[in-house]
Amino acid sequence: MAVPLAFFGLFFAYPVAAIVGRGLRTDEGWRFGRIGEVLGRPDIADVLWFTTWQALASTALTLLVALPGAYVLARFSFPGRQLLRALVTVPFVLPTVVVGTAFLALVGRGGLSDEVWGVRLDTTVWAILLAHVFFNYAVVVRTVGGLWAQLDPRQEEAARVLGAGRFGAWWRVTLPALGPAVAAAALMVFLFTFTSFGVVQILGGPSYATLEVEVYRQTAQLLDLSTAAVLTMVQFVAVGLILAVHAWTVRRRETALRLVDPARTAHPPRGWAQRALLGGVLLTVVLLIVAPLAVLVERSFDAPGGYGLGFYRALQDAGAGGGTFLVPPLEAIWNSLQYALAATAIALFVGGLAAAALTRRAGRFVRGFDALLMLPLGVSAVTVGFGFLITLDEPPLDLRTSWILVPLAQALVGVPFVVRTMLPVLRAVDGRLREAAAVLGASPWRAWREVDLPMVRRALLIAAGFAFAVSLGEFGATVFIARPDRPTLPVAVARLLGRAGELNYGQAMALSTILMLVCAVALLALERLRPDKTSGEF
Amino acid sequence: MSTTKKIAGVALATALGVTALSACGGGEGKDKPGASDAPTKSKTVTLVSHDSFSVSDGVLKEFEQQSGYTVKILKSGDAGTALNQEILTKGSPRGDVFFGVDNTLLSRALENGIFTPYEPKGLDAIASEYVLDKGHKVTPIDSGDICVNYDKAYFADKKIAPPQTLDDLLKPEYKNLLVTENAATSSPGLGFLLASIGKYGEDGWKDYWSKLKDNGVEVVDGWEQAYNERFSGSAGGKKAKGDRPLVVSYASSPPVEVIYADPQPAEAPTGVATGTCFRQIEFAGLLKGAKNEAGGKALIDFLVSKKFQEDMPLNMFVNPVVKGAALPEAFTKHGVVIEKPETVAPEDIAKNREQWVKAWSSLVVK
Numbered sequence: 001m002a003v004p005l006a007f008f009g010l011f012f013a014y015p016v017a018a019i020v021g022r023g024l025r026t027d028e029g030w031r032f033g034r035i036g037e038v039l040g041r042p043d044i045a046d047v048l049w050f051t052t053w054q055a056l057a058s059t060a061l062t063l064l065v066a067l068p069g070a071y072v073l074a075r076f077s078f079p080g081r082q083l084l085r086a087l088v089t090v091p092f093v094l095p096t097v098v099v100g101t102a103f104l105a106l107v108g109r110g111g112l113s114d115e116v117w118g119v120r121l122d123t124t125v126w127a128i129l130l131a132h133v134f135f136n137y138a139v140v141v142r143t144v145g146g147l148w149a150q151l152d153p154r155q156e157e158a159a160r161v162l163g164a165g166r167f168g169a170w171w172r173v174t175l176p177a178l179g180p181a182v183a184a185a186a187l188m189v190f191l192f193t194f195t196s197f198g199v200v201q202i203l204g205g206p207s208y209a210t211l212e213v214e215v216y217r218q219t220a221q222l223l224d225l226s227t228a229a230v231l232t233m234v235q236f237v238a239v240g241l242i243l244a245v246h247a248w249t250v251r252r253r254e255t256a257l258r259l260v261d262p263a264r265t266a267h268p269p270r271g272w273a274q275r276a277l278l279g280g281v282l283l284t285v286v287l288l289i290v291a292p293l294a295v296l297v298e299r300s301f302d303a304p305g306g307y308g309l310g311f312y313r314a315l316q317d318a319g320a321g322g323g324t325f326l327v328p329p330l331e332a333i334w335n336s337l338q339y340a341l342a343a344t345a346i347a348l349f350v351g352g353l354a355a356a357a358l359t360r361r362a363g364r365f366v367r368g369f370d371a372l373l374m375l376p377l378g379v380s381a382v383t384v385g386f387g388f389l390i391t392l393d394e395p396p397l398d399l400r401t402s403w404i405l406v407p408l409a410q411a412l413v414g415v416p417f418v419v420r421t422m423l424p425v426l427r428a429v430d431g432r433l434r435e436a437a438a439v440l441g442a443s444p445w446r447a448w449r450e451v452d453l454p455m456v457r458r459a460l461l462i463a464a465g466f467a468f469a470v471s472l473g474e475f476g477a478t479v480f481i482a483r484p485d486r487p488t489l490p491v492a493v494a495r496l497l498g499r500a501g502e503l504n505y506g507q508a509m510a511l512s513t514i515l516m517l518v519c520a521v522a523l524l525a526l527e528r529l530r531p532d533k534t535s536g537e538f
Numbered sequence: 539m540s541t542t543k544k545i546a547g548v549a550l551a552t553a554l555g556v557t558a559l560s561a562c563g564g565g566e567g568k569d570k571p572g573a574s575d576a577p578t579k580s581k582t583v584t585l586v587s588h589d590s591f592s593v594s595d596g597v598l599k600e601f602e603q604q605s606g607y608t609v610k611i612l613k614s615g616d617a618g619t620a621l622n623q624e625i626l627t628k629g630s631p632r633g634d635v636f637f638g639v640d641n642t643l644l645s646r647a648l649e650n651g652i653f654t655p656y657e658p659k660g661l662d663a664i665a666s667e668y669v670l671d672k673g674h675k676v677t678p679i680d681s682g683d684i685c686v687n688y689d690k691a692y693f694a695d696k697k698i699a700p701p702q703t704l705d706d707l708l709k710p711e712y713k714n715l716l717v718t719e720n721a722a723t724s725s726p727g728l729g730f731l732l733a734s735i736g737k738y739g740e741d742g743w744k745d746y747w748s749k750l751k752d753n754g755v756e757v758v759d760g761w762e763q764a765y766n767e768r769f770s771g772s773a774g775g776k777k778a779k780g781d782r783p784l785v786v787s788y789a790s791s792p793p794v795e796v797i798y799a800d801p802q803p804a805e806a807p808t809g810v811a812t813g814t815c816f817r818q819i820e821f822a823g824l825l826k827g828a829k830n831e832a833g834g835k836a837l838i839d840f841l842v843s844k845k846f847q848e849d850m851p852l853n854m855f856v857n858p859v860v861k862g863a864a865l866p867e868a869f870t871k872h873g874v875v876i877e878k879p880e881t882v883a884p885e886d887i888a889k890n891r892e893q894w895v896k897a898w899s900s901l902v903v904k
Contacts, residue, residue, distance in 0.1 A: 393630045501795055
């Protein structure tokens with residue numbers, strides 16, 4: 001408990017409080033009058049309204065599209081299932097710069113949909129919503145699917161025997177059991193879309209702005225710290241409210257579930273209805289997730305003088321970036337992996353301790369802490385980054401130019417994932433099993449190892465996968481601190497896209513493709529690590 | 539997969555993570571800030587800059603050898619963001635020298651007093667029109683022009699002459715052809731707005747923009763999108779099927795299109811409308827509270843040395859400010875020299891920038 005608290009206080013609460021304080025305090029004292037002034041501005045009201053409704057719409061759409069996917073990936077076994085599961089997670093870690101480019105190529109002017117159907121969606125809200133679904137599909141699939149795969153199907157069968165219809169059994173048995181996970185996923189998606197930055201900036205054009213975009217503009221570009229502080233607080237309150245509602249709905253629903261080995265619940269699809277469902281999900285994935293990724297890959301090979309590896313060859317050459325990187329862009333891959341591994345280790349350590357502490361205890365304080373750990377997701381990277389700048393500048397904590405700042409900032413976003421993923425499973429472990437182990441003479445440590453660990457290992461791996469993925473694609477905080485001799489992949493892509501010329505553009509596409517591959521491979525490796533008693537999955 | 543294998547796998551992954559941690563950590567031990575950075579003659583000098591800063595390896599190494607300093611480069615976001623971070627950390631800077639404050643932001647930097655005055659060796663060689671701060675708190679390093687670029691092929695096909703001036707852009711034959719950037723978020727976007735303010739003055743620019751809007755100007759958020767997605771003349775735009783043959787970019791963009799094409803064409807695919815330009819000048823300054831002031835001074839001397847000035851164009855696509863620094867062939871062959879760029883005095887920019895941008899936003903974007 002102490003470790004997560006200290007981590008959270010030092011690397012989140014203190015920097016953010018400092019930067020907000022700087023915006024609201026002058027030599028004459030606090031200026032709380034600013035709050036009313038800022039909120040009274042019509043442009044700010046527009047921003048608030050847009051932020052809220054697009055997040056609601058995105059969340060609803062994501063749940064609608066992704067829940068069938070979660071079911072199919074959890075309950076059906078079919079060739080290539082692991083590959084598919086890794087694939088849907090890839091978007092989640094792509095830098096938004098790249099996604100924006102891909103989506104414009106799909107739904108923009110002269111894009112695929114324009115050529116085929118004459119439909120253009122760029123600079124409409126639809127493009128933003130679609131991109132949000134694209135990004136967050138994996139959140140639902142992994143959060144809900146992870147639990148769904150372990151629910152004992154016999155409970156539903158028992159309900160059917162007792163006379164419930166197919167839907168009734170699902171409605172009364174499965175859905176309540178899934179409730180916390182669905183709520184957690186919905187909350188995640190809402191948070192991500194509420195605080196969406198890159199997607200809105202690229203696809204929305206200058207006429208749409210979310211709170212996050214506005215905070216960034218006010219802080220980084222206009223240095224209007226007091227307006228930024230007010231907006232940060234508004235976002236804070238909004239996120240706090242969401243979390244409170246979430247905590248209230250989830251609190252009484254995490255009853256002990258009967259969890260079984262996921263391998264036992266999966267079966268090949270039977271009958272036309274299930275096959276149609278599988279087909280529908282596959283079609284959705286192809287249209288929504290594969291198509292934008294495919295456009296990127298296609299462009300990365302579209303070298304001058306016909307298709308080929310020209311852009312990839314250029315990546316090995318340090319001079320290719322015109323000296324931008326001081327190292328060949330390929331080295332960015334290695335940098336990214338190192339940072340992501342470090343961030344994952346930190347996030348697992350801090351998040352794991354927090355989740356364990358939260359399982360053991362109940363009470364108002366602990367619930368508050370649970371919600372507190374989620375807050376970093378609702379605060380913009382620029383606020384945290386600027387907060388770091390003005391707080392971590394004294395030895396022994398002058399970390400402003402230290403490499404560790406990058407994984408720390410990334411872990412801040414990773415921790416909530418770890419907690420969210422671990423907690424439902426940890427809480428669902430039946431306490432009597434532990435007691436039985438204790439009665440049989442096991443030490444607490446051994447009881448945990450023999451009873452809890454096997455059940456939570458999968459959740460642990462999913463959490464690790466998430467934390468790793470988030471770190472790999474994290475861009476906001478990294479831009480502040482990544483040193484030019486050690487650029488991460490997203491930073492390198494953004495820099496290449498920021499220059500004219502065909503080779504730079506092509507290299508950006510090639511690097512994005514590599515980033516996708518690295519993510520897919522990392523995620524696949526995690527999938528392979530799953531405890532899994534049947535080897536007939538692949 | 540057996541259980542032992544799996545455990546081994548998990549253990550391996552964990553070990554890897556730990557090794558990576560210690561591997562990263564090991565390399566960083568030697569430049570830990572704090573104790574070792576006592577005000578003795580420090581051997582490291584740190585340059586803080588924006589993302590576009592770049593220098594050839596050889597040139598930097600030569601400076602390190604001659605001066606005995608090791609140069610650390612710290613990039614932190616775009617020009618505005620990088621400068622704002624320096625203002626926030628005033629008095630306890632992350633580095634010794636800041637490079638990349640331009641004439642649109644200069645007053646903000648000077649008002650906040652983040653620099654210590656320094657007259658570099660070689661100041662006499664800098665053309666005097668670039669020296670905007672007579673107190674020498676900042677030293678000009680490079681200049682570049684923000685101009686409308688056109689897609690040569692498009693205008694050749696249509697047999698229309700490409701536009702040359704700001705007035706031309708209002709003509710009906712150029713309707714719906716121009717894409718520009720958001721002046722609130724993008725420095726070329728702001729530059730283009732300032733070009734119109736420089737030309738038509740405080741009273742005329744709004745009128746110009748409302749006509750430009752009627753003539754179908756498109757506004758996107760950033761340069762990347764305008765140039766690589768919407769503009770039909772750039773390599774990226776061709777692939778993205780951009781359909782705007784006019785874009786607000788830089789006078790140095792056509793040479794870049796040549797240098798980064800494979801094979802290199804004999805002629806640049808894009809041209810520059812020379813009567814639409816705004817001149818940007820970038821400065822460097824010694825940061826107040828620098829840990830290594832002597833090193834910082836040596837670094838600024840290096841930035842205005844002929845060696846660095848001649849290395850700059852192909853790395854950052856900007857023009858040198860030092861008299862007699864030779865331009866690379868690609869620039870002389872495919873670039874144009876802008877004789878009469880529009881200018882706005884830095885103090886006017888400082889005073890009015892925010893209201894200009896606000897007025898522009900409500901006029902053009904909303």
